[in-house]
Amino acid sequence: MKFAVMGAGAVGCFYGGMLARAEHEVTLIGRQNHVAAIRRDGLRLESLAFDEFIEVTACTDASGVAGADAVLLCVKSPDTEAAVAAMTPYLSQSAVIVTLQNGVDNAERVRSLVEREVLAAVVYVGSEMRGTGHVRHNGRGELIVEPGRSSERLARVLNDAGVPTSVSANVRGALWEKLVLNCAYNAISALVQLPFGELCQRGGTAVSTAMRDIVAECIAVAGADGVNISSDVDETVARIMATIPAGQYSSTAHDVATRRPSEIDHLNGHIVGRGAALGIATPVNHLLMMMVRVLDNQRADSALAMRTD
Incomplete structure (x- = not known):
């Protein structure tokens, strides 16, 4: 699958990095300093099990979502509306947006703004940016995704990439x-x-x-x-x-x-x-x-x- 991560901070870089490590096509959309480091050296993903530089596309512009099958929305909750407005001109009609954010109402807010499949996800991961283009995974990493047309496929892809993912009706x-x-x-x-x-x-x-x-x-x-x-x-x-x-x-x-x-x-x-x-x-x-x-x-x-x- 082709993924875009809108808001590639500690959460987005971890999940985007795991997907890229599993050889999916991933574009990280983030801050200029991180993007510059990732373009130069790759994304450094450090965990208890490995410490690797992963080749991945990175950019600062919302146009990076173009052609993505799935967009992982990882911006801060107050930035949800602005991020969706920036992405909308570039989203493919079949793209699914998955909200990997704090708070409980982001999926509803996104659905009110764009006519795409939107899935709420619950994130349990300890990760932090340890430097430019360097994310450290401190523990966990599970995702719980609500049911939808794309949920089972996404769960399979994420599980195969080493991200424990389940689908639940009580998201x-x-x-x-x-x-x-x-x-x-x-x-x-x-x-x-x-x-x-x-x-x-x-x-x-x-x-x-x-x-x-x-x-x-x-x-x-x-x-x-x-x-x-x-x-x-x-x-x-x-x-x-x-x-x-x-x-x-x-x-x-x-x-x-x-x-x-x-x-x-x-x-x-x-x-x-x-x-x-x-x-x-x-x-x-x-x-x-x-x-x-x-x-x-x-x-x-x-x-x-x-x-x-």
């Missing part, structure tokens, strides 16, 4: 479970700038207690919204703490560290918004959302000051 529930994981960990990791293992070591039982409060609010909102996920808070917290690789920083922590806008409005902010609509109090999620927003606004104000000086 909405799985997306919410991933949202709960992100809400429980991302903002805290961003605020203290520590990887998961060190966060737990330094914070002790306070970390699991805080996660319990966050998760309890998320589960209450999910239940009121008719989402099919576990209602056992303690079990969910234990699963989260067993799931996250010890050395993994959250994507929100990377956003804060690199002074990029975060996805907080689509994570804890989504819980706050749905909670308000459904009459569910979410004070802990609200506090985390507010604190990360303050950091986002500080970066925006700093950037504006630099442009006007």
